[in-house]
Amino acid sequence: MQTRKISDSVAFVTGANRGIGRAITEALLERGVQKVYAAVRDTGTVGDLVGRYGDRVVPLALDVTDAAQVAATAAVAGDTTLLVNNAGVALGGDLVSGDIVANARQEMEVNYFAPLEILQSFAPILKTNGGGGVVNMSSIAGLSNFAMLATYSASKAAVHSLTQATRALLAAQNTAVFGVYPGPVDTDMAKGIDMEKTSPQHVANAILDGVEAGTTDIYPDPFAEGFGQQFEDSPRAVEKQLAGMVQQG
Numbered sequence: 001m002q003t004r005k006i007s008d009s010v011a012f013v014t015g016a017n018r019g020i021g022r023a024i025t026e027a028l029l030e031r032g033v034q035k036v037y038a039a040v041r042d043t044g045t046v047g048d049l050v051g052r053y054g055d056r057v058v059p060l061a062l063d064v065t066d067a068a069q070v071a072a073t074a075a076v077a078g079d080t081t082l083l084v085n086n087a088g089v090a091l092g093g094d095l096v097s098g099d100i101v102a103n104a105r106q107e108m109e110v111n112y113f114a115p116l117e118i119l120q121s122f123a124p125i126l127k128t129n130g131g132g133g134v135v136n137m138s139s140i141a142g143l144s145n146f147a148m149l150a151t152y153s154a155s156k157a158a159v160h161s162l163t164q165a166t167r168a169l170l171a172a173q174n175t176a177v178f179g180v181y182p183g184p185v186d187t188d189m190a191k192g193i194d195m196e197k198t199s200p201q202h203v204a205n206a207i208l209d210g211v212e213a214g215t216t217d218i219y220p221d222p223f224a225e226g227f228g229q230q231f232e233d234s235p236r237a238v239e240k241q242l243a244g245m246v247q248q249g
């Protein structure tokens with residue numbers, strides 16, 4: 001895959017206000033990106049970034065599940081060359097006996113259907129601008145199901161699958177498509193997870209290094225790197241190991 005420079009890019013980042021999305025936005029700006037469309041539900045949450053980086057940050061109001069807002073943001077962000085589908089939710093619940101279906105649907109809306117709709121709006125833009133790139137935020141939980149995050153894992157598997165299809169379909173228009181598979185990252189989303197976590201800043205820089213190097217599957221932290229290696233050697237062994245952990249409690 002060809003390499004690309006962040007400093008040549010105009011980026012569009014969903015969920016740019018906190019967690020990994022904010023860290024990606026800041027890392028893009030520090031690497032000299034031409035412009036970042038910071039797509040967020042509340043544009044006031046990125047006012048400090050505008051204060052620091054000036055008109056290289058363009059806040060846009062976007063709830064990723066709102067099709068009209070997706071179309072409206074695409075209409076103003078026609079110079080985008082790097083789309084980062086980062087916004088996500090992990091709602092969870094008890095898969096077997098609990099009331100989890102509404103949460104599972106919402107996870108699918110935000111983590112899968114939204115990147116799909118955003119892709120449909122931005123694929124023609126990327127084509128017009130020479131190809132560009134798409135970064136989809138999956139998770140190691142999208143490669144093998146973590147039963148305690150069962151429905152979240154399913155939504156991340158769905159976006160992993162979407163990533164594979166997009167890569168195949170957009171190759172002809174010279175769009176590079178990257179799948180990102182983090183382990184535990186120290187953000188609001190993972191605050192209930194009692195494991196060693198990597199900082200969002202480390203993860204953001206590893207993602208951008210991967211984009212610049214043309215690394216198709218990006219494992220942006222030490223836990224993910226180990227997991228990814230094991231998964232690539234034997235997906236079934238990883239599945240059995242995760243099931244064993246659940247059975248041991």
Ligand SMILES: NC(=O)c1ccc[n+]([C@@H]2O[C@H](COP(=O)([O-])OP(=O)(O)OC[C@H]3O[C@@H](n4cnc5c(N)ncnc54)[C@H](OP(=O)(O)O)[C@@H]3O)[C@@H](O)[C@H]2O)c1
Nearest residue numbers: 015019020041063064087088139182184185187188189190
């Ligand atoms: N943290 C981890 O351990 C981890 C591991 C693997 C993958 N990931 C993935 O990395 C991505 C970022 O996660 P994070 O840890 O940074 O989570 P986070 O701190 O909880 O932040 C989630 C971001 O998504 C935005 N968002 C949620 N629903 C949205 C909607 N309907 N429309 C627009 N924006 C919405 C949030 O905006 P608001 O502020 O408006 O709510 C926020 O900016 C997610 O896709 C997540 O699944 C995280």
